[in-house]
Amino acid sequence: MPTPLSEIWVYLAAQPLLGLTLTLVAYQVAQAIHRRARYSPLANPVAIAVAMLVTLLTLTHTSYRTYFEGAQFVHFMLGPATVALAMPLYDQRRTLQRLLWPLLVALGVGVATALVSVVVIARLLGASRETILSLAPKSVTAPVAMGISEKIGGYPSLTAVVVVLTGIFGAIVAKPVLDALRLRDVVARGFAIGVAAHGIGTARAFQVSEEMGAFAGLAMGLSALLTALVAPALVPPLVGWMGVR
Amino acid sequence: MIGALATLLGFQLAGEVIAFGLHLPIPGPVLGMAMLLGYLAVDAGAAARLRDTSAGVLKHLSLLFVPAGVGIMQHAGRIGAEWLPITVALAASSVLSIAATAATIAWFKRRLDAQDADAAQ
Numbered sequence: 001m002p003t004p005l006s007e008i009w010v011y012l013a014a015q016p017l018l019g020l021t022l023t024l025v026a027y028q029v030a031q032a033i034h035r036r037a038r039y040s041p042l043a044n045p046v047a048i049a050v051a052m053l054v055t056l057l058t059l060t061h062t063s064y065r066t067y068f069e070g071a072q073f074v075h076f077m078l079g080p081a082t083v084a085l086a087m088p089l090y091d092q093r094r095t096l097q098r099l100l101w102p103l104l105v106a107l108g109v110g111v112a113t114a115l116v117s118v119v120v121i122a123r124l125l126g127a128s129r130e131t132i133l134s135l136a137p138k139s140v141t142a143p144v145a146m147g148i149s150e151k152i153g154g155y156p157s158l159t160a161v162v163v164v165l166t167g168i169f170g171a172i173v174a175k176p177v178l179d180a181l182r183l184r185d186v187v188a189r190g191f192a193i194g195v196a197a198h199g200i201g202t203a204r205a206f207q208v209s210e211e212m213g214a215f216a217g218l219a220m221g222l223s224a225l226l227t228a229l230v231a232p233a234l235v236p237p238l239v240g241w242m243g244v245r
Numbered sequence: 246m247i248g249a250l251a252t253l254l255g256f257q258l259a260g261e262v263i264a265f266g267l268h269l270p271i272p273g274p275v276l277g278m279a280m281l282l283g284y285l286a287v288d289a290g291a292a293a294r295l296r297d298t299s300a301g302v303l304k305h306l307s308l309l310f311v312p313a314g315v316g317i318m319q320h321a322g323r324i325g326a327e328w329l330p331i332t333v334a335l336a337a338s339s340v341l342s343i344a345a346t347a348a349t350i351a352w353f354k355r356r357l358d359a360q361d362a363d364a365a366q
Contacts, residue, residue, distance in 0.1 A: 064319050078309045079273070080253040099354070142313045162335060166335050178344075187354070192342075195342055
């Protein structure tokens with residue numbers, strides 16, 4: 001008699017193979033849907049893949065920890081991918097030299113706006129202290145944001161989730177927001193997406209053009225750097241000043 | 246490809262070691278990226294060797310965020326209880342920072358272009 005399907009699932013769920021395969025397959029399917037939707041930002045492949053995986057794991061009563069045993073191999077690649085962003089930057093070195101100061105000032109403006117506005121708005125709407133601290137580094141790429149969150153007293157795993165949500169939202173709204181403000185410059189658009197929506201925004205920018213992607217990648221790297229430097233000094237006092245205990 | 250991957254991991258490793266060893270608040274991979282950029286500036290041949298592999302990794306950057314995103318199932322309770330401040334703060338803050346960043350660059354670029362036009366006359 002063949003082994004029942006549920007037992008096969010239990011056997012497979014105990015090893016990394018299943019989580020890894022499911023992640024890649026879900027992403028392939030999400031990519032296909034994204035293509036069918038003619039690359040509409042609304043059909044964001046990360047959002048679709050996450051929704052499919054959460055549904056499947058919930059229906060099969062599989063824990064996130066079990067899933068992550070396999071998915072960690074994909075998660076791990078965030079590190080080398082961050083290093084690889086040096087390549088598109090190297091290709092844009094001329095523009096980078098010409099616009100160095102404007103980009104650095106814009107970086108400061110963007111990072112300060114992202115940090116302060118999310119803390120103030122979340123506080124005004126009654127979020128708890130741990131939630132506010134977990135939300136603060138939301139615009140920064142996942143591994144860095146998790147480190148910042150831990151340092152200032154948030155929940156790193158909640159931060160990972162809000163980082164992905166922010167990236168998806170930023171990738172969707174960047175075009176309408178920038179169009180409405182009549183900001184058409186490719187460098188400004190790419191850089192803004194990278195500051196506000198890290199790697200998911202950068203992936204979106206690369207779909208538009210190499211140049212936009214390169215500046216989004218630059219912004220993502222620099223904002224990770226700057227946020228890591230200023231958030232621990234800025235966020236806890238701001239939260240305290242707003243009277244959150 | 247293996248050589249290129251080893252180079253990327255090597256720079257990440259160097260970044261992690263330096264950041265940890267010197268207690269820098271900078272994340273290791275970001276430091277690794279900065280060091281690789283400096284290295285490419287002195288060894289142009291390295292760019293040719295790394296190009297295909299880094300393009301391949303960056304082409305599927307979105308995929309790498311999927312495992313962290315699935316973590317939403319661990320926080321269903323908190324997100325359910327605080328969904329309003331979380332969603333509104335994320336959305337409004339993202340729109341504000343996109344607009345502020347792009348507007349700053351556009352303002353500088355208009356000034357730079359005007360200077361270039363003056364210089365050309």
